[in-house]
Amino acid sequence: MSEPAAGRGEFGGLVAVVTGGASGIGQAVARELAARGAEVAVLDLKDTEFVCDVTDDDSVRRAVTAVAERYGRIDVLVNNAGIGAQGTVADNDDAEWRHVFDVNVFGVVRVTRAALPYLRRSPSAAVVNTCSIAATAGLPQRALYSASKGAVLALTRAMAADHVREGIRVNCVTPGTVDTPWVGRLLDAAPDPDGERAALRARQPHGRLVSAHEVACAVAYLASPAAGSTAGIELPVDGGMSGLRLRPPAP
Structure with missing residues (x-):
């Protein structure tokens, strides 16, 4: 197993796996890690070389094995694949609860489990899970989604302690x-899309939506060999939503 190569960025010589990397946050993460020198393998349901369904253990193991055979190593794993859900605790049936947990929580378990043998051989092993402000703040109409992300937060801490x-x-x-x-x-599906967008912007203290690139930069920090003493934390990228309590703007 070779050491990271010098002179090619902070991730030079390292191989990163990004689940759900074909769009959104995952795509931004894959691009950022590649820009910083990593060889990046994107795992997703489609539009990628390494097709992977995180709800299927055989599919996960095939994809992870294919990455390891292609690149010879796995150093960084970004568990980003996830789905959303809306509603109160009364609004989603058992099948939807099982499906969201199967993707958002058990997907993290399956992919990490498959990657662990390779991560154990890396000199710069890091796992970064995509959680959410929904894990730490009570958001309306997000009972199922919040529960799944709360599980991801608890799982992250337990995994950190174990490994x-x-x-x-x-x-x-x-x-x-x-x-x-x-x-x-x-x-787009809201009765008043402009009003809903304004409300989402307003609840974040910096007054706008977070960009996928901002999240990607936070992931890159946590995954970087330069963050070797950072373990078991949740890093908010929320415009201050989790910690700031601003006074209402003056009329």
Whole structure:
């Protein structure tokens, strides 16, 4: 196993796997890691060389094995694949609860489990999970989604405790509302798209949606060998939503 190559960026010589990397946050992460020198393997349901369904353990293992055979190593894993859900606790049936947890939580488990043998051999192993502000703040009409992301946050901390002494750092990002195709579809389906977008902007103290690139830069920090003493944390990328309590603007 070769050491990271010098002179090719902070991720030079490292191989990163990004699930859900064909669009949105995952695509921004894949591009950012590649720009910083990583060889990036995108795992997604379509539009990628490494087709992977994170709800299917056989599909996950085939994809991870294919990455390892192609590049000879895996150093960074970004568990980004996820789906959303709307409604109160009474609005989603059991099948939808199972499906969202199957993707958002068990998907993290399956991919990490498959990648662990390769991560254990890396000199710069890091796992970054995409969580959400929904894990730490009560948001209306997001009961199922919030529950799944709360599980991702707890899982991140447990994984960090299990693997830090193996040299594998595990962290997560907790974005606020990000300007992604999924959010765009929600806004388009709202009775008042402009009003809904204004409301989403207003609830984040900096007054706008978070960009996918901003989340990608946070992921890159957590995954970087330069963050070797950062483990078991959640890094908010939410315009201050999680910690700031601003006074209402003057009339």
